[in-house]
Amino acid sequence: MSTSSSSPSSDEELIFNPNPIPKPIDDELTLASLTLTESNGNGSVGESDRYGGAGVVLEAEREGEREGPSSPSSSGYAGERGSSSEGTSNSRIGDEDDDGIQEVINDHDGFVDGVGDSSPSASWVPGKRHVDEDDASISWRKRKKHFFILSHSGKPIYSRYGDEHKLAGFSATLQAIISFVENGKDRIKLVRAGKHQVVFLIKGPIYLVCISCTEEPYESLRGQLELLYGQMILILTKSINRCFEKNPKFDMTPLLGGTDVVFSSLIHSFNWNPATFLHAYTCLPLAYATRQAAGAVLQDVADSGVLFALLMCKCKVVSLVGAQKASLHPDDMLLLSNFVMSSESFRTSESFSPICLPRYNPTAFLYAYVHYFDADTYLMLLTTSSDAFYHLKDCRVCFILIQRNNNLAFDVTNKGSSCVATVVRYHSCFQPLDPANTTVQLWIQWLVATVVLLRSNVLSEVQRSMLEGGMRVEDLPVDPLPRSSMPHRLSQQRILTQSPEIFSESIVGIGGPTGLWHFIYRSIYLDQYVSSDFSPPISSPQQQKRLYRAYQKLYCSMHDKGIGPHKTQFRRDENYVLLCWVTQDFELYAAFDPLADKAVAIKTCNRVCQWVKDVENEIFLQGASPFSW
Amino acid sequence: MASRRRMLLKVIILGDSGVGKTSLMNQYVNRKFSNQYKATIGADFLTKEVQFEDRLFTLQIWDTAGQERFQSLGVAFYRGADCCVLVYDVNVMKSFDNLNNWREEFLIQASPSDPENFPFVVLGNKTDVDGGNSRVVSEKKAKAWCASKGNIPYFETSAKEGFNVEAAFECIAKNALKNEPQEEDYLPDTIDVGGGQQQRSSGCEC
Structure with a gap:
């Protein structure tokens, strides 16, 4: 599958290099260890500046990349596409931990409203953006997280960015890669190329692909593709498989007409909704x-x-x-x-x-x-x-x-x-x-x-609760509360504290007691979770997203079937101290100040669990849950 | 009806190596030609938007490698094709003789629902070479073969001169339009709770 062949000698170069990827990854992933290369005149791997044609863009992003072929002797048509990207050639990659490139951060990923509300804010514009882009656009290539749905004949069904029809060639390339591996009686799951991961999910006649350089674990990205597939099934049921059996040419895009916004909102929620990885x-x-x-x-x-x-x-x-x-x-x-x-x-x-x-x-x-x-x-x-x-x-x-x-x-x-x-x-x-x-x-x-x-x-x-918000780390009881019944303890406590504005001001950079910044408690029996409201210093959408990504990683490592299951994990890096505690009844994920003391953090987690128990009647749906059948 | 919507057509180009498949595509999509030969590895993919009879088409063109060693790419490649373009070199008899193999191979691999009426197009390329003096396959002979295979449309082209290339691809769109399947209502089942055979999926079905 040459994406841009450029010299007669490149004839001999195999695009699928069956060399194992340099860094071994956990065995249980059964990785199809493929390294995608692009052929260029020198036969060198991954050096070409020309993605050409509909080639898979797997290169690590490069600052200041310029459009156009780097090899002047080229006679290939492939590198000559892409006139549509001129207007965006000045775009730069954001250093922010964000799915978009920097110039689109404002209209794209400002998300959480803040305290008490973890849903998308008005600043997130629903629906598909950047429809003018295609795989030849530099801005398109620099997007940090792409999602694609295509049919088993290589016809595009959905793309997060860009117009599906313009991406027909790219879609065909993805199908070609999948079918090439299939032909060897194997299944492609993941391709790593520099900072990028290309995750594949094959669901009968529907192929889903995520190309990401967000450093999320493979399991997370795969889980997101599963949800994306689930969203499509929610709209159309699995009966679409029958349509493909009857007619492999079947084009399902008309059936999905107008649902761009449903998919883009789901993809957006991968950033802010812990339910997407907690399955609660x-x-x-x-x-x-x-x-x-x-x-x-x-x-x-x-x-x-x-x-x-x-x-x-x-x-x-x-x-x-x-x-x-x-x-x-x-x-x-x-x-x-x-x-x-x-x-x-x-x-x-x-x-x-x-x-x-x-x-x-x-x-x-x-x-x-x-x-x-x-x-x-x-x-x-x-x-x-x-x-x-x-x-x-x-x-x-x-x-x-x-x-x-x-x-x-x-x-x-x-x-x-x-x-x-x-x-x-x-x-x-x-x-x-x-x-x-x-x-x-x-x-x-x-x-x-x-x-x-x-x-x-x-x-x-309901309205009142919306305004008041949920559990806040600042409200974590210092001493175990008396076991007497206190109706709606959450709001009652709120009254005892100072007004939120003053409170937030005074504790910037400190968080809750003992440096507790945030926690998520997941009840295994109830299939429900409770997440504390965000408060400083986790206040910007970027910080919130980064924390969720850290939790996601934690979740994956705790649930890793190969090396787990684990009971506790204490992890310290330059951003946080993360503590995870898994028992038969619950999972607790807590983030602390990076300087937090380990013993104190563990003690605080115990207090959080006690607090959750004390207010469980208010934060969880008890008894009436259909899961108790 | 929904006939106004854009149609995406998967077009597979087949033929012996060196007959000019890539050049034809390059001429069609980019209006460029190069005398330099470089073999296609596996397959190349190109996208071209065309307007035909007031409808917008996106041609997803699968330019395949002619060499035999790439034929293992097989089945999945041909799946769901809307049209297959068979290319031969009018100056090379063998490339014409092989058209039959290419056609049969395609029908086996793609296994279209109605193989008799699957839309093929045959292109006799390189008519410009040597002013036509080195030509070994006559137009008559090619047309006869096309007629015997269910009246496959035939075009003589020159990727170099750009001759007839546009017309050939227009024919592909026309063909696909003719073969457009009837829109069927999409009617999945509804869950029947009363019937007692309600499926209760407890986990992921994957």
């Missing part, structure tokens, strides 16, 4: 009674034939109920909430959309009904009934009528038959409605749930 979900902190109340409403809906009912605030769970024996995997929750939050249409109108939960059943659709109560809080009902869709409009009209008519005795506290009768009566104004029909029952239950939630204090409590 997180809850919005709420008083136990409030969460119970929300759960009771959802349970009523679930009993009427809904498979899953979720009340969520951004990507945090308020409450969640599953029908008997049905369990929802945290990855499915992540992909579902990403799909809903990134698709603008769910916000602007109540929507009913077919979705597939890849971990639940990757082959078939469910139907998701989504209703936003406010900008961040939404109710999701997952049903198996597609005809419910056709009743939606009627029910909606009916609901509006009920809301408008204050004279109507709509006894929502008494969610019984009178309520059903009322809805049926009103609905009958438009067309006959059979109250025994399961779909009708379902929608009536939904109406009831909505009204109950609107009238209860659940939604206002």
